[in-house]
Amino acid sequence: MxxxxxxxxxxxxxxxxxxxxxxxxxxxxxxxxxxxxxxxxxxxxxxxxxxFTGGGLRIGITGAPGAGKSTFIEALGLLLVAKGLRVAVLAVDPSSGVTGGSILGDKTRMAKLAAEDNAFIRPSPSAGTLGGVANKTREIMLVAEAAGYDVILVETVGVGQSETMVAEMTDCFLALMLPGAGDELQGIKRGLLELVDVIAVNKADGANRKPALLAAQQYHNALDSISGHASDAAPAILTCSALHQEGVDDVWDAITKRCESSKQSKKFEHRRRQQNLRWLWSIVEDRLRQTLHTHPGVQEICDDVESRVLVGEMPPAAGARQLFAALKLDHE
CATH class of the missing domain: 1.20.5.170 (Single alpha-helices involved in coiled-coils or other helix-helix interfaces)
Structure with missing residues (x-):
C-alpha cells in the first residue's frame, strides 16, 4: 500500500x-x-x-444552556439556505475532559441543516477557551468565507464565560433568552447588554407565548434604565419560536438591518479593522505564553521560582522578572 x-x-x-x-x-x-x-x-x-475573505456576514450567537441555540441555528440556517445563501455553522462544543474533543455532536443536533448541500457544520472543541469560542475560530471564519459561504454563524458554549471574545470577531451579536425573564433579569450583565446587537426571546409558543412577550418588554425596560445605549444603537428585541419556525425571519431581518445600518455609518469596516488589531495581539500574547512555557532557560528555573513565590519568599513581580530575564526579554 x-x-x-x-x-x-x-x-x-x-x-x-x-x-x-x-x-x-x-x-x-x-x-x-x-x-x-x-x-x-x-x-x-x-x-x-x-x-478572497471578508465577503461573509459573521453572526455570533450566545445564550444560556436550554435557550435553544442549536434549534434556532438550524431553523435560521434552513431559512437562509432557502433564500439561496450558503451557510457555515461554527458550533463550538464544550471539550471532553478525556480526549479534548467536542462532546455534544452538533451535526446530530442539526440533522436537517447538515443534509443541505449549501450548509456546512463544523463542531469545534472550545478546549477551555474563554468566551466558549475555539482558539482558531477567527481563522476558520476566513477559510469559510474564501470557500464562498455567505453567512458564518458562530455558536458559543454559553456557560458564563466572558462573551467579549465572540463580539470581537463577529459583525452582529445575537443573544437568545428564555421566557420568564424575572430571574434572568436579576442576573443579566450590563456588559452583555453593551455587547449584543439583537436579543431574541426564544420558545415563544404555546403556554410560553405570553411569558415571552412579557420578557421582551422587561428587556426593553431594562435597556432603557441601565444600558446607556443611544436610541439608534439599542439592541433590537424580538420573540420567536425556533421549534415552530415562527419569528425566525424577523430575527434575521433585525440582524441584516443592524449590519446595513453599520455599513452606512462606516462602523462596519471600523469594527472589522479593530477586530483584526485585537486578533493580532491575541496571537502575539498566545505565542509569547507558549514560548515562555517551553523555553529551556525558563524551564530550568521555573520550579524554583514557583516554589519561592508559593511560600512567600519572593514577590510575584520579582519572580516574573526572573522568568522574563531567562527568556532574554527583560532589557532593563
Missing amino acids: SPRRVLTADDYFDGVRGQNVSMLARAFTLVESSSQRHIPIAEELLTRLMP
Whole structure:
C-alpha cells in the first residue's frame, strides 16, 4: 500500500476555492492544528486566501444552556439556505475532559441543516477557551468565507464565560433568552447588554407565548434604565419560536438591518479593522505564553521560582522578572 501523499498549501487552496467539501474540512483541521509541522502550511494557506475573505456576514450567537441555540441555528440556517445563501455553522462544543474533543455532536443536533448541500457544520472543541469560542475560530471564519459561504454563524458554549471574545470577531451579536425573564433579569450583565446587537426571546409558543412577550418588554425596560445605549444603537428585541419556525425571519431581518445600518455609518469596516488589531495581539500574547512555557532557560528555573513565590519568599513581580530575564526579554 503506497504512503498517503502529504497535502501542500496548493492542494488546500485549490480545494477551498473549488468548494470541495472534503478538502474544506481538511483545511479547517489544518488551521486548527497546533502541530509545528502544520503551522507554516496553515499560515501560507491563510495568506493566500486573504484576498478572497471578508465577503461573509459573521453572526455570533450566545445564550444560556436550554435557550435553544442549536434549534434556532438550524431553523435560521434552513431559512437562509432557502433564500439561496450558503451557510457555515461554527458550533463550538464544550471539550471532553478525556480526549479534548467536542462532546455534544452538533451535526446530530442539526440533522436537517447538515443534509443541505449549501450548509456546512463544523463542531469545534472550545478546549477551555474563554468566551466558549475555539482558539482558531477567527481563522476558520476566513477559510469559510474564501470557500464562498455567505453567512458564518458562530455558536458559543454559553456557560458564563466572558462573551467579549465572540463580539470581537463577529459583525452582529445575537443573544437568545428564555421566557420568564424575572430571574434572568436579576442576573443579566450590563456588559452583555453593551455587547449584543439583537436579543431574541426564544420558545415563544404555546403556554410560553405570553411569558415571552412579557420578557421582551422587561428587556426593553431594562435597556432603557441601565444600558446607556443611544436610541439608534439599542439592541433590537424580538420573540420567536425556533421549534415552530415562527419569528425566525424577523430575527434575521433585525440582524441584516443592524449590519446595513453599520455599513452606512462606516462602523462596519471600523469594527472589522479593530477586530483584526485585537486578533493580532491575541496571537502575539498566545505565542509569547507558549514560548515562555517551553523555553529551556525558563524551564530550568521555573520550579524554583514557583516554589519561592508559593511560600512567600519572593514577590510575584520579582519572580516574573526572573522568568522574563531567562527568556532574554527583560532589557532593563
